[in-house]
Structures are given as structure tokens and as C-alpha cells.
Amino acid sequence: MTISQNPTFDTFQGLFNEAEFVYRHLGSNEAKQAELLKAIGYKDMANFINDTVPEPVRLHKELDLPLAMSEHAALAKLRAMADNITVNKSYIGQGYSPVRMPAVIQRNVLENPGWYTAYTPYQAEIAQGRLEALLNFQQVCIDLTGLEMAGASLLDEATAAAEAMAMSKRVSKSKSTQFFVDDRIYPQTLDVINTRAKYFGWEVIVGDFETAKSGDYFGALFQYVGVEGDVKDLTDVIAAVKKNKTYVSVVSDIMSLVLLKSPADMGADVALGSTQRFGIPMGFGGPHAAYFAFSDKAKRSAPGRIIGVSKDSQGNTALRMALQTREQHIRREKANSNICTSQVLLANLAGMYAVYHGPNGVKRIATRIHAFATAFADVIKGANDSNLNVVHDQFFDSVVIDCGSEKLATQIFENADNVGYNLWRLDDTKLSVAFSETSDQKDFNVLTQLFITKAHDLPEDARVSLNSAHLRTDDILT
Incomplete structure (x- = not known):
């Protein structure tokens, strides 16, 4: 026509x-x-x-x-x-959480063509503002992971995990072709790891994280916090596998790292994960910038690009891309990565979120998320209902409840959907409730009523139920 x-x-x-x-x-x-x-x-x-x-x-x-x-x-x-579309509240978790993007960041960064149309800052002389924002993002990641260096973001958490596997092979002194993956990992991450490993000829071994101690692996990837929201101290297992020349990467929920002991404190060589929880909408699964932190000695083996501080011809402080190691910039056989090396806009949004809230603000948000989960678990435990059992004692934001029967689990799950709440169903009898930055008093009323048929208000006191051994003691974002 x-x-x-x-x-x-x-x-x-x-x-x-x-x-x-x-x-x-x-x-x-x-x-x-x-x-x-x-x-x-x-x-x-x-x-x-x-x-x-x-x-x-x-x-x-x-x-x-x-x-x-x-x-x-x-x-x-x-x-x-x-x-006409029904938008349920998401309490599924699994690496994606509802957030609140500060309006000033939405208006002045996300919706500003000066930020959202910008391409790779090859011309440093006209990109100092964006380079400074990325440098800030790197510093946020360094602070929260405890490692010495961080890149200017990667594509997403799953591809960052695959990059960690490839980096492990480059750096590790082990002759093994096996890569260990914690069975508490997110399924979408495992899918990408398996695909990448297949074409390199590496064998992916998935199992309980404790069993990694006895194997011979060139690298190991542990999840922190686990897929079910459980928090495990990885210090001992990391120490044990490193004795076998295994290079260790830890996938970490960035919001949980505001409260939890850092991956570096547990001995990790690499820390990675999604920065979605720092103000980036879920967006039906993406895009979300990944962070990737590592030691200084491994910087030339790291994927992606690093923003560094230099001096210009007049001796003034200037920023530039200090290192970029993908195939479009160097010989293919020398490249550390051949996928998207950064999510600049999303990384800058996450870095701005940390600046906007500051150290006390992000700690308040992380503590509130955890306190919500703790209060919810306390209500379930206090109901004295033999059918309902909280599965994990140590958790950050997600509470897994065994309902005792498929019938009860189905009833709660369907009732939740009918009143506008999406829960995660792990199996026939288990449901998970993942709290977020957007959780409020009304949500707490509804969720408690769904499980014990009586709405509960939030208690006056906010309780942190994590053991002190899990909590970080150092300052962040100072």
C-alpha cells in the first residue's frame, strides 16, 4: 500500500x-x-x-x-x-528486584540524551564527565567487594560469570579443564556458563559448595547470597580450594554487600554480579550493568575496560580508558573478551544511585530490606503452624517457606496471584518471598495474611537476624 x-x-x-x-x-x-x-x-x-x-x-x-x-x-x-494490564508486585527475587530510581537521576541522566545517546568515550577530551561517573561506579564496586580494582561494567551478571570462568583459566596455574559451580547459583547464570564452557572444551561441575574442597578445578564460582536467599560464609571453602591452585570467583548481590562481609574478606579473587538493585528498573529482565572486581595483579587478564586517572598536557588530572582488552581493540587471539564490554548508561545510573543515597542511605535501604524479611520470618515462626516452616536460618532478603503439602502451597501461591503478588514456587511444597526496596506496610499485611490467614503489622523494632560473623565491619562509600 x-x-x-x-x-x-x-x-x-x-x-x-x-x-x-x-x-x-x-x-x-x-x-x-x-x-x-x-x-x-x-x-x-x-x-x-x-x-x-x-x-x-x-x-x-x-x-x-x-x-x-x-x-x-x-x-x-x-x-x-x-x-488494562494487571501489574502484580514482584516478590520472586532470583536476581531481579523492584527498585525506586530517584527522580533527579531519572530526569537528568536516564532521560537526558547527553547521557543516553553517548557512545564509547574514545575521545577523552570531550568525555570527562562520563569518565568521572564511570570512575565513581568502579569505586562503588571496589568499596563493596573489598577488592583492589573494578571494571567499568559488563553486559549482565550471567555473562560476567562466564567471563570470570574464562579469566580463571587464563590466570590459574592448574592444568585441570574442570570448572566448579555452586549449585546455589541462579539458573540463568548457569545456562550462560554451560554454553561458554562447551565451546572451550571445559567441563562444568555443579554441586554443593562444600564439595569443591576435594576436587581439582582451574576455577570455582560461588553464589553469595544463594538462589534461595540463604547466606553462607565461604571463607573456609575458598581457602581450601585455593590450596589446589583454584581461582575463585564469587557472585554477589550488590545490595547485600552493604551489610554482608565482602568477598575479598572471604578470600575471593574475583567478585561479580548485577547492579540492578541500585535503582535500575527490572525492565522485563534487562538491560542491567554487571560489576566485575579483581586484584591489581590480575588486571591485564580482566575482561572489559578500566577507567583510569592520568594527567593532561598541562599537568592537570584527566581521565581516560586505561585498559580495554576485547577483540575490536587488540589482536583476536590476545583478547580477553569478545562480548559487550560495558553498559555505560546503566552503570552510571547505579553509581549515581550510590552517590544520591550515600553510605548511610544505602545502609538504611539494605537494613530495611533485611529487617522486612526477618519480621516476616518471625511471624511465620510465631504462628505455631506445624505446616509452615522457614527453611533457612540465615538469609538477606528472601524467606523460603515449606508449606508441608502441595495443596497448601498451591492455595497460597494462587491466592497471592489473585490479590496482585507474584511469589516464587521452588517445588511442590516450597514458596519464596523476596523483599525489596519497595516493600511497605501494606505488602507486609497482605503477605502475612496469605500465609497464616491473619494480617500482621510491622513490629516497631527492626531486627537484624544475621549472625555477626556474616556482617561487614568496614566503612563503605566514604
Whole structure:
């Protein structure tokens, strides 16, 4: 169907000009098409199509499309459709949490074309602001992981984990071709690791993290916090596997690291994870910038790019990309990574979130999330219902409850969905409730009523139930 760029003025269809949006956004109009066709020796589009598109794939009829709509009419229709969508509150967890992006960051960074259209800052002289924001992101990651260096972000948590595996092979002195993965890892992360390992010829061994002590692996990846929200001190197992020349990476929930002992304190060589919880909307699964922290001595084996501090020709402090090790910049066989090496906009948003809230602000948020989970677990335990049991004693934000029977678990799960709450169902009898920055008093009332048929208010005192051995004692974001 041909849409005229200059409809007549003698009909209401022409005066409404509903198709204006189409030809404003499509570069080719009738006149331009005729000019292009003439240049290549064709009189019309039909003859051109006959000579270029194979017969079996042609439709031989006009597409059955409705009449064109104006931009404002299309937006109004989309709004009406969106109003009919039921948006449940997500208490699933699994690496994705509802957040609150500060309005000043949304307006001035996320919605600002000066930030969201910017490409890789190859010309440092015109990109000092963005480079400074990325340097700040790196420092946030260094503070929270306790390691010496951090990159300027990677694509997401799953690909960062695969990069950690590849880095382990480059750095480890072990001759093994086996890579150990904690069975408490997120399934989406394990999928990417398996795919990457397959084409390198490495064997991925998945098991209880304690069993890593007795194996011979070039690298090991542990989850902290676990897929079920459980918190385990990895210090002993990390020390044991490193005696076998195993290079150790820890996947960490960045919000939990505000409260928990850092991966470096437990002996990790690499720490990685998603920064989604630092103000980045879930976005149906992405995009979300990953962080990747490591020791100074391993910096030339790390994937991605590092923003560094230098001096300009006048001796003033200046920032630039100090190291970038993917194949588009160096010889392919020397590249440390051949995937997307950064998520600059998302990384900057996460770094700005940390700046906006400051050390006390992020600690208040992390403590509130944990205190919500603790209060919820206390209600379940205090109900004295033999059917309901809290599975893990030490957790950060997620409470796993064994409902004792498939029937009860199904009833609670379906009732939650009916009142607008999405829970995670682990198996026939277990449900998980993952609290977040957006959890509030009303949510607590609803969730407690779903499980014990009586709504409870939040207690006056906020309790931290984590053992002191799990908690960090050093200052962050100072």
C-alpha cells in the first residue's frame, strides 16, 4: 500500500492526514522511490521486486493492515491497552528486584540524551564527565567487594560469570579443564556458563559448595547470597580450594554487600554480579550493568575496560580508558573478551544511585530490606503452624517457606496471584518471598495474611537476624 506524502485538501481523510507519522519517519517517499528506481533502471517497484525477491517468498497481495493512525491517536490507544494490564508486585527475587530510581537521576541522566545517546568515550577530551561517573561506579564496586580494582561494567551478571570462568583459566596455574559451580547459583547464570564452557572444551561441575574442597578445578564460582536467599560464609571453602591452585570467583548481590562481609574478606579473587538493585528498573529482565572486581595483579587478564586517572598536557588530572582488552581493540587471539564490554548508561545510573543515597542511605535501604524479611520470618515462626516452616536460618532478603503439602502451597501461591503478588514456587511444597526496596506496610499485611490467614503489622523494632560473623565491619562509600 502506497501512502501519499502530500494528501489532497478536498477530503476529510486528506485533511486529517492520519498517515503523517508514517512518512515523517520513513525516509523513502513516492518521489524518492521513483528516483532510486530510475537510477537502477526500473520503471516501477513491481518490476524491481520481481527481479530481486524469489518467487516462493512473495505474498502476492497487499498486507491486511488497518488504516494508519496519527501519533497522538496511537499513543492514546497504547495507553488504553496498558491500563488494562494487571501489574502484580514482584516478590520472586532470583536476581531481579523492584527498585525506586530517584527522580533527579531519572530526569537528568536516564532521560537526558547527553547521557543516553553517548557512545564509547574514545575521545577523552570531550568525555570527562562520563569518565568521572564511570570512575565513581568502579569505586562503588571496589568499596563493596573489598577488592583492589573494578571494571567499568559488563553486559549482565550471567555473562560476567562466564567471563570470570574464562579469566580463571587464563590466570590459574592448574592444568585441570574442570570448572566448579555452586549449585546455589541462579539458573540463568548457569545456562550462560554451560554454553561458554562447551565451546572451550571445559567441563562444568555443579554441586554443593562444600564439595569443591576435594576436587581439582582451574576455577570455582560461588553464589553469595544463594538462589534461595540463604547466606553462607565461604571463607573456609575458598581457602581450601585455593590450596589446589583454584581461582575463585564469587557472585554477589550488590545490595547485600552493604551489610554482608565482602568477598575479598572471604578470600575471593574475583567478585561479580548485577547492579540492578541500585535503582535500575527490572525492565522485563534487562538491560542491567554487571560489576566485575579483581586484584591489581590480575588486571591485564580482566575482561572489559578500566577507567583510569592520568594527567593532561598541562599537568592537570584527566581521565581516560586505561585498559580495554576485547577483540575490536587488540589482536583476536590476545583478547580477553569478545562480548559487550560495558553498559555505560546503566552503570552510571547505579553509581549515581550510590552517590544520591550515600553510605548511610544505602545502609538504611539494605537494613530495611533485611529487617522486612526477618519480621516476616518471625511471624511465620510465631504462628505455631506445624505446616509452615522457614527453611533457612540465615538469609538477606528472601524467606523460603515449606508449606508441608502441595495443596497448601498451591492455595497460597494462587491466592497471592489473585490479590496482585507474584511469589516464587521452588517445588511442590516450597514458596519464596523476596523483599525489596519497595516493600511497605501494606505488602507486609497482605503477605502475612496469605500465609497464616491473619494480617500482621510491622513490629516497631527492626531486627537484624544475621549472625555477626556474616556482617561487614568496614566503612563503605566514604
